[in-house]
Structures are given as C-alpha cells and as structure tokens.
Amino acid sequence: MLTLTKALHDQIVEHARQDHPDEACGVLAGPAGSDRPERFVPMLNAARSPTFYEFDSVDLLKLYREMDDRDEEPVVIYHSHTATEAYPSRTDITYANEPGAHYVLVSTADADDAGPFQFRSYRIVDGEVTEEEVRIVESYA
Template identity: 55%
Template structure:
C-alpha cells in the first residue's frame, strides 16, 4: 500500500491538469530506506507527447544526485495518461527502472475523472496497490515538502 499526503496528491493532479494534453511527470522523494513520500519534484517531459513521457536527461541526473546528497530515494515516480485510463502501458512497463518505487499514474482525461492509481513494476510484472490518502503523516508532518 502507498500512503500519500493529500498535498502531494493535489500537487500531482494540478500539474497533470496544467500540462494536459501533454503527459506530465515527476518524482516524489523520501528518506532512503523509507516508504514515506515527502518532497514532490516536477520533471520536464522532453517528449512533449500526449501518450509518452521522458525525463529530461540533465534534469534527471541533477535530481537523482540531489536526492543522493539529501539522503533520499525516489519513493514515487508519477506521470499522467491523457487519453487512456490510469494503467501502465507496455512502454511504461518497459521503462520502469526503479524496482523499489511506486509508479503512480493519473488520468487527466475527463472520461475517467481524476483517476489516480499506484503500481509496483518489477521485471515486467505489474501489481496494482491501494493508495491511502491522508491529511497527516504520523509522526512527522513537518518533513513534508512540495518543491
């Protein structure tokens, strides 16, 4: 199960709506070894596509180095689907490179509402997991940051 603070969910949804019809993307970092997403980092989709996302390679390197310096890891990798339901495409599965990350997909297509789903993707296997949205992390709300 993935537990997400409501502020992070709201930030992802707002970013997806702002970037629509281009797929939005980003990362939520948290302390290494934890399962606590804390700091939302919007990323640039250099593909500028309605059905594919790709992190800018320089931004990707910079963000991963910054996380390492801060003692963080990518707890969540998120992106939107602008034409389809929030379920990993074959391309999403192929490029899922962080086996410990939760892959969150947001549908920004009005046909599906503001659908948000989370998956674990390891070695081509997709497993959906529940998302619990909370107003407070216990015990450390002051660590929550939206960049």
Template identity: 50%
Template sequence: MLTIHSKLVNAMITQALNDHPIETCGVIAGPAGSNLPLRLIPMRNMAQSDNFFQFDPQQQLQVWKEMDARCEEPIVIYHSHTDSQAYPSHTDVEFATEPQSHYVIIPTNFLYKEEIRSFRIVDRMIIEERVRIVHQYQAELELQMVA
C-alpha cells in the same frame, strides 16, 4: 500500499491538469528506506507527447544526485495518461527502472472518471496497490505528541 499526503496528490493532479494534453511527469522523494513520500519534484517531459513521457536525462541526473546528497530516494514516480486509462502502458513498463518505487498514474481524461492509481513494476510485472491518502502522516502526529 502507497500512503501519501493529500497535498502531494493535489499537487500531482494540478500539475497534470496544467500540462494536459501533454503527459506530465515527476518524482516524489523521501528519506532512503522510509517509503515516506515527502518532496515533490516536477520534471520536464522531454518527449512533449500526449501518450508518452520521458524525463530529461540532464534533469534526471541532477535530481538523482540531489536525492543522493540528501539521503533520499524516489519513493513515487508519477505521470499522467491523457487519453487512456490509468494503467501502465507497454512503454511505461519498459522504462520502469526503480523497483522500489511506487508508479503513480494520474488520469486527465474525464471520460475515464478514475482516481490516481499506483503500481509496483518489477521485472516487467505489474502489481496494482492500494492508495491511502492521508491529511497527516503518523510521524507528524508522533512528533506533535512529543512536543
């Protein structure tokens, strides 16, 4: 299950709607080993396509180096589908290289009337998972209770 803050969900949706009809893409980083998405990093879709996304390789290298330096990992890798359902395409599966990540798809075609969906993609197997949108992370609550 992906647990994600509502502000991050809103930011992904806003980016996807602003980039429509081009597929949007990006990463949400979090502390390594935590499975806690915290820092949204919008990426450029080098393909500039309405049915395919590709990270700019130079930007991706820079972002991954920055995550390493900050002891982070890509918790969520997201992109939009502009004219199809929110389900990984054959190309999405082929390019899924982070088995620990949640792959989130944001539908921007209102005909599908879907919410965001999240998948794990490991060895070309697609497993849909529940998305739990929260307004505050448990860790934030614990910190507030200690203070």
C-alpha cells in the same frame, strides 16, 4: 500500499491538469529506506507529447545527485495519461527501472478542469505490474 499526504496527491493531480494535453511527469522523493514520499519534484516532459513521457536526462541526473546528497530516493515516480486509463502501457513497463518505487498514474482522459481524475498506483518489478491501494492522509504524524 502507497500512503500519501493529501497535499502531495493534490500537487500531482494539479501538475497533470496543468500539462494536459501533454503527459506530465515527476518524482516524489523521500528518506532512503522509508517508503515515505515527502518532497514533490515536478519534471519537464522532454518529449512534450500527449502519448509519451520522457525525463530530460540532464534534469534527471541533477535530481539523482540531489537525492543522493539529501539521503533520499525516488519513492514515487508519476506521470499522466491524457487519452487512456491510469494503467501502465507497455512502454511504461519497459522503462520502469526502480523496483522499490511506487508508479503512480493519473488519467486526465475523461476529466474536465475540475476532475475527476483517475489516480492509481502500481509496483512494477521485472515487467510484472501489481496494482496497490492508495491511502490519502492529512499528514504522516
């Protein structure tokens, strides 16, 4: 199960809404080993595409160095789908290389500016996709 604060949830949805019709992407970083997302890190979709996302390699390297310096890891890797449901595509599954991360997908396909947005989370390990429950909380306290 992914437990996520309402503030982080809302930031992901807002990023997806703002980048529509292109796919949005980013990371929620958290303390290493905690499985607790704490820091919202929106990234640029270097592909600038409505059907594909790609992290800019320079930005991604910078982010991983920063997380290493802060003793963090990518707890959530998120992106949006603009024309399909919030389910990992074959390409998403191929590129899922963080077995400990939650992969969040937001679909803006059927949404207007106010929503509703599909918001789903998955574990993707060795090409196997498992959907998990998402629990939204006000705070982790």
